[in-house]
Amino acid sequence: MQPLIDNARTFGQRPEEFAKLAEGQSPQVLFITCSDSRVVPALITGARPGELFELRTAGNIVPPYASEHPTSEAATIEYAVEVLGVSDIVVCGHSHCGAVGALVRGDDLDAVPAVRDWLSHATPRPAGVAEDPEVAEGVQAHVLTQLLRLRSYPFIERKLKERQLTLHAWYYEVHKGAVRAHRAETDTFEAL
Numbered sequence: 676m677q678p679l680i681d682n683a684r685t686f687g688q689r690p691e692e693f694a695k696l697a698e699g700q701s702p703q704v705l706f707i708t709c710s711d712s713r714v715v716p717a718l719i720t721g722a723r724p725g726e727l728f729e730l731r732t733a734g735n736i737v738p739p740y741a742s743e744h745p746t747s748e749a750a751t752i753e754y755a756v757e758v759l760g761v762s763d764i765v766v767c768g769h770s771h772c773g774a775v776g777a778l779v780r781g782d783d784l785d786a787v788p789a790v791r792d793w794l795s796h797a798t799p800r801p802a803g804v805a806e807d808p809e810v811a812e813g814v815q816a817h818v819l820t821q822l823l824r825l826r827s828y829p830f831i832e833r834k835l836k837e838r839q840l841t842l843h844a845w846y847y848e849v850h851k852g853a854v855r856a857h858r859a860e861t862d863t864f865e866a867l
Contacts, residue, residue, distance in 0.1 A: 693724070702728040705755040707821070708767040709735045709774065713849050716767070728755045734774030734817070735766060737824040738796045749828070756830055756840065764831075766821045767845040767854075768814040779803040779813040811846070815864050818844045819857065 702725060706716045710731040717727060730751045738746045745753075755761045768775065777784060778800050784791035799820065803813025822842050825831050834840035844857035846864045855864035 696725055700725050700728070700759065702726055702755075702759060703762050704728065705730065705752065705759075705761045705764045706767065707732070707735055707737065707752075707764065708847075709733065709769055709772060711769060711772065713771075714767070714769050714847060719767075719847060719854060728759060728761060730755075733790065733793055734772065734778075734797060735768055735821060736774075736793065736796045737766070737821045739824065740828045752825070752828065753830060756834060762839065763841050763843060764825065765843045765845055766818050766825070767847055768818040768821075769847040770809040770811060770814065770849045772810055772814050775801055775803075775814045775817050776808075776810045778817075779810050780805045809848075809850070815844075815846050815857070818846060 704720075704722075704726070705728045706720070707730045708714050708716055710733055716722065716729055720727065728751075730748060732748060736748075737752070738748050740749055752764075755764075774790075774794055774797075776782075778794055778797055779802070781800075784794065797817060797820070801810075801813035801817040801820070803810055803816070807813075822844050825842060826835065831840065831842075835842070844864070846855045846857075847853075848855070854867050856867050857864050
């Protein structure tokens with residue numbers, strides 16, 4: 676913890692670099708990814724403060740849209756699209772994902788009921804090879820399922836029809852630092 680504290684103490688000593696950020700934000704991309712500490716969106720993309728609007732959830736899950744009982748995730752997505760006017764949404768899964776791995780293997784999660792219940796939003800259960808530590812196949816299928824889930828949000832569907840929004844599926848390989856993007860033409864994840 677001490678190195679983090681030390682950096683936080685010196686971080687604010689450059690106020691001129693951050694003064695413009697007080698005027699507001701206008702990110703072009705909503706980046707939905709896992710809360711895994713090995714996945715750092717700004718590091719992966721090279722984004723500076725104000726360039727990415729991030730939503731991080733266990734397993735990069737997009738929950739079902741429910742206007743009568745909105746989730747914080749749905750509120751974040753709606754704000755990014757309707758208020759900030761992002762033009763792109765990236766759903767980025769990653770290799771070695773504990774959440775997707777647990778789903779692929781069918782792990783008993785009764786000891787962590789909040790995790791179990793959250794992961795139930797990932798339906799259908801991702802396919803994949805249970806012995807694969809990367810869970811590549813499972814994560815990639817899961818990311819595409821989350822894109823489909825996004826398409827069910829009414830404001831997303833409207834923006835897609837109006838061609839004001841583009842959705843992207845990415846797969847980040849933690850062990851390589853490489854990113855693969857889904858290509859609809861071939862239905863494969865290929866290097867960017």
